[in-house]
Amino acid sequence: MRNLTIPALAAALALNMTVTPAEAAPRRWAAAWGSAAQPATPSTPWYGVNWSEEGFARQAPETLRQVVRVTTGGPSVRVRLSNVHGTAPLAVDGAAIAGALQGAATSRPRTLTFAGREETVVPPGRELLSDPVSLPVRPLGRLAVTLRFTRPTGAATFHHFAQVTSYRAAGDHLADTAGKAFTDTSDSWYYLAGVEVAAPRGAGTVVAFGDSLTDGVGSTVGADHRYPDRLAERLAGRSLAVVNAGIGGNRLLTDSPEYGGNGLARFQRDVLDRPGVRTVIAMQGINDLAEWNKPHQASAGQIIDGHKRLIEAAHARGVKVVGATLMPMKGAALAYSPAAEAVRDEVNRWIRTGGAYDHVVDFDAVVRRPGDPGLLRPQYDSGDGIHLNDAGYRAIAQAVDLTTLPRYRSS
Known part of the structure; x- marks a missing residue:
């Protein structure tokens, strides 16, 4: 589509055409x-x-x-x-x-x-x-x-x-x-x-998909200390980029006027339609089960069904999916209830043992407090009982097994 006028460009987009510069066609x-x-x-x-x-x-x-x-x-x-x-x-x-x-x-x-x-x-x-x-x-x-x-x-x-x-x-x-x-x-x-780069053969992208814990709420502003940033640092100079597709407050199953379309609805645009995507790390569901989201509070079965739909959509595009367990929230009074904690436990049990994900990374096990697994370890708590600090985000990034990411090559 070389030399499109502005009206022609708008018309092409209205017809759901993918507008890609002609000069980019030979490139990956x-x-x-x-x-x-x-x-x-x-x-x-x-x-x-x-x-x-x-x-x-x-x-x-x-x-x-x-x-x-x-x-x-x-x-x-x-x-x-x-x-x-x-x-x-x-x-x-x-x-x-x-x-x-x-x-x-x-x-x-x-x-x-x-x-x-x-x-x-x-x-x-x-x-x-x-x-x-x-x-x-x-x-x-x-x-x-x-x-x-x-x-x-x-x-x-x-x-x-x-x-x-x-x-x-x-x-x-x-x-x-x-x-x-x-x-x-x-x-x-x-x-x-x-921002997309002309990539060498074999290069690809890992997308971190989720809510505020992927978005990095609680990390130091301007420091690039979210967990996807730390994962990118581990992969720097190798074959995989990392894109952060987290939205603070986002829910897997229901829309929010402040925090965007639900995860199922935005998964195509924010993950699968990005060029070079090989793997997605999915961590979604805390906002669906949290006490503050009544009347949108979801059951374990509903959240698990949502995860299955994400996996199915990714696999249909040849994208591998790493499931991340949901982290503790007992220290956040507005989020926690015994019923919500029971849902979190059931969802995590399914993520760990259900066999639906290509791989699993157990973020919950990394950050939960010994003796009271509903709470964050104090050294990882940003202060609100649910979001991590810089040390916590680094810890979960370190928990990702790089050999589970397709197209990973050691240096």
């Missing part, structure tokens, strides 16, 4: 970084400011700069933008990518184009890939993606718990390398769904 691509999209939600006192409800370019132009750490390297990259929760077309007036330095500062930016044009429109409910751009990146390298808006965007598709700082500036600062104009900050990502 692998998802090197990603986030899972959520609908706009208000800022909260307990987590801070996000810009999703107000959107961007209310006083045009406005520039947004976002920093990500890719988990594998390659000679060129492309960027995936998301408007899946948008209700109107998203007009992007300009986009660029560069190496990230300190704060909002960057190296010399490279212009991103879309079907050969520097501006693009992402239809509501859709994602869009940029054209490839020559930009050699290394495993665990940090990139800055900058977007310029001149027309009001309305409410933004975003990812709440980015655990890293994003930057906003009034005016046109697309090519600004110093970054001093980016005085507004937020710990969320907006419209940015993925």
